Amino acid sequence: MDRELVKKLADVLKNRKLSDEIRIMEVCGTHTAEFFKTGVKDLFPENLTLIDGPGCPVCVTPNSYLDLAIEIAKKYNTILATFGDMIKVPSSYSSLAKEKADGMDIRIVYSPLDALRMAEENPGREVIFLSVGFETTAPSEAIIIMEAEKKGIKNFSVLSGNKLTPPAVDALLSADEVKIDGFIVPGHVSAIIGREPWDFIATKYNKPGTVAGFEAHDLITGVLSLIDLIEKKDIKITNEYKTVVKENGNPHALKIIDTVFERCSEVWRGLGELPGSGLRIREKFSMYDAKKKFPADPPPVKEHAGCRCGDLLRGIIIPPECPMFDKVCSPENAIGPCMVSSEGPCSAYYKYWKR
Amino acid sequence: MNNMKKILPGHGSGGKLMNDMISGMIKEILGKDSIQIDDSAVLDINSGKIAFTTDSYTVTPIFFPGGDIGKLAVNGTVNDLAVMGAVPKYLSCSLILEEGFDFDSFEKILISMKESAEAAGVKIVTGDTKVVPNGKGDKIYINTSGIGVFEKEVQRRNIQKGDKIIVSGTLGDHGITIMSLRNDLRFSSDLKSDCAPLNGMIRTVTGKYPGSIKFMRDATRGGLASVLNEITAGRDFSAGIIEDSVPVSEEVKGICSLLGLDPLYVANEGKVVIIAAPEDADGIVEVLKQNEYGKKSAIIGEIDSLYPGKVYIETFIGGKRLLPLMIEEQLPRIC
Numbered sequence: 225m226d227r228e229l230v231k232k233l234a235d236v237l238k239n240r241k242l243s244d245e246i247r248i249m250e251v252c253g254t255h256t257a258e259f260f261k262t263g264v265k266d267l268f269p270e271n272l273t274l275i276d277g278p279g280c281p282v283c284v285t286p287n288s289y290l291d292l293a294i295e296i297a298k299k300y301n302t303i304l305a306t307f308g309d310m311i312k313v314p315s316s317y318s319s320l321a322k323e324k325a326d327g328m329d330i331r332i333v334y335s336p337l338d339a340l341r342m343a344e345e346n347p348g349r350e351v352i353f354l355s356v357g358f359e360t361t362a363p364s365e366a367i368i369i370m371e372a373e374k375k376g377i378k379n380f381s382v383l384s385g386n387k388l389t390p391p392a393v394d395a396l397l398s399a400d401e402v403k404i405d406g407f408i409v410p411g412h413v414s415a416i417i418g419r420e421p422w423d424f425i426a427t428k429y430n431k432p433g434t435v436a437g438f439e440a441h442d443l444i445t446g447v448l449s450l451i452d453l454i455e456k457k458d459i460k461i462t463n464e465y466k467t468v469v470k471e472n473g474n475p476h477a478l479k480i481i482d483t484v485f486e487r488c489s490e491v492w493r494g495l496g497e498l499p500g501s502g503l504r505i506r507e508k509f510s511m512y513d514a515k516k517k518f519p520a521d522p523p524p525v526k527e528h529a530g531c532r533c534g535d536l537l538r539g540i541i542i543p544p545e546c547p548m549f550d551k552v553c554s555p556e557n558a559i560g561p562c563m564v565s566s567e568g569p570c571s572a573y574y575k576y577w578k579r
Numbered sequence: 580m581n582n583m584k585k586i587l588p589g590h591g592s593g594g595k596l597m598n599d600m601i602s603g604m605i606k607e608i609l610g611k612d613s614i615q616i617d618d619s620a621v622l623d624i625n626s627g628k629i630a631f632t633t634d635s636y637t638v639t640p641i642f643f644p645g646g647d648i649g650k651l652a653v654n655g656t657v658n659d660l661a662v663m664g665a666v667p668k669y670l671s672c673s674l675i676l677e678e679g680f681d682f683d684s685f686e687k688i689l690i691s692m693k694e695s696a697e698a699a700g701v702k703i704v705t706g707d708t709k710v711v712p713n714g715k716g717d718k719i720y721i722n723t724s725g726i727g728v729f730e731k732e733v734q735r736r737n738i739q740k741g742d743k744i745i746v747s748g749t750l751g752d753h754g755i756t757i758m759s760l761r762n763d764l765r766f767s768s769d770l771k772s773d774c775a776p777l778n779g780m781i782r783t784v785t786g787k788y789p790g791s792i793k794f795m796r797d798a799t800r801g802g803l804a805s806v807l808n809e810i811t812a813g814r815d816f817s818a819g820i821i822e823d824s825v826p827v828s829e830e831v832k833g834i835c836s837l838l839g840l841d842p843l844y845v846a847n848e849g850k851v852v853i854i855a856a857p858e859d860a861d862g863i864v865e866v867l868k869q870n871e872y873g874k875k876s877a878i879i880g881e882i883d884s885l886y887p888g889k890v891y892i893e894t895f896i897g898g899k900r901l902l903p904l905m906i907e908e909q910l911p912r913i914c
Contacts, residue, residue, distance in 0.1 A: 230895070231897070233896075234896035260900050262896065263893065263900055264898055266898035334838070566839055574903070575901065576900035578889075578891065579901075
């Protein structure tokens, strides 16, 4: 979009007078970071508050997932292939970074395909890909499993921690712990699942929402139209990211997900166990399911005393309201995942928040 | 030609094999003055004060578009001296070679060092060679130390509010070039490292505006944001930069957004950051622009008191956010 036009839009947001205090939630870790990075958050009118929801896949992953990954790698001497984001996340007793320093074979990849390639290049070793993500990344995780089957690669498997976002938003709204006037609905997730699956926010909970993209103009347009919906009490889920998000998503991608994964009950940090919110690997592909291929019993899960990542991911607090933020908890010494994931709210506040 | 010839443990043994390599290849390429019979080089320096610096180079891969580890090892040390206001004169060159490293690559690197030293007007006057067993190093590591002299007393005025922040060209080229070459990433682009000697350009600009340049630093590891954080840490002023005025190439922008990197934190090997008095900032940029390594120089922001001790950026829509000190290097072994 023309930059001069975006600047004009920015002025509209900056000068938008609100009739009452408005609290909106974003449910996407990329939105969390981009609101800061683009400077859009800095232009918010007074009385407009953005709260962070359960939109960062690494953050909502419970300690038990990493505990299991580490236990498997120890027991079976496997290679763990992971996105860099997971490296510094604390597990119950350790972290991938600490295990790597102690000699565990943990390698950072930039795409799931790199992990599969790693398995091909290391035929004598077992490679486990740590697959943590939402609907956005699930298709590419499914594709590598199909690819592994096609190529007959046997030393590759996936530890699925993949999750579906609408059940989390449903759980959050049904708990009714926090005042939310409307939602900035995730753009990337909706590109896969479509706008329609979010209608329950309006029909079941009587709140509006707007699907938004990630550039400055997307964010501004999204927020402005959400404010309008809230003020006019126009309760519906609109789509301001139509170039990318269709009503029913991307059927091809959904079919790929469905070929490899099936819904299961899954534990979310902060929200607990939510039925139908996880994606596990179907029986047909069980030889690529690290959970089945490498049975292991990690030690009991331990939460970190005082960590409020769970409250944060439910919108009960924002990062500076956590007593440990930027004091005990920092990127060098993170107590919880929200401080070290690149999509984590604490990481964004730590980096960009003016103080 | 050194077809198929490899570095052997004996090339670092102090015996004949090593002597032959030094007096044959190294001396031939770097020049007779680079090899000392004695344990030290004896240098003529007529200066009250000298600048002295050292740096080790471990970049991988060792050859990359725009340069190689040899060029980097000369220019990196030359630039560290130049930004202090010193005129680089002499370098040492210490080589750590891995057993099995091929002579052809080694020769190319030595030739590149020689050419870079000539281009920068410095002499390599002493050195050392060690060989480590196969698998205990990665082909070649180079350490260079450098001595520079001050032609005249450099007077640095204090940085104060209103001073301008200048960079000498596009940011992130070196780091992103290296990153895109790493085997786990398979990008293709026309991008190349900005690896270059900055002493000539810096000498011209300090000669013309001796009293107006308050601070200079080459923005290597950690990039521009790290340099600015060093300047503001613990001080009563902040550094504010304007997103739209920071030169970043389209390729670097594209790859950075793919990888989730910020070009303001990515290493450069041929860019200087200058803090200058406001009245001469435009003139300084004009002088920089006349140099082949400074064509895209620009004023990118200024020193103010909005967020004391911090660095911030104003995005193109007018919103502000902090640019904090980076916790750790985004890309390992970049130089």
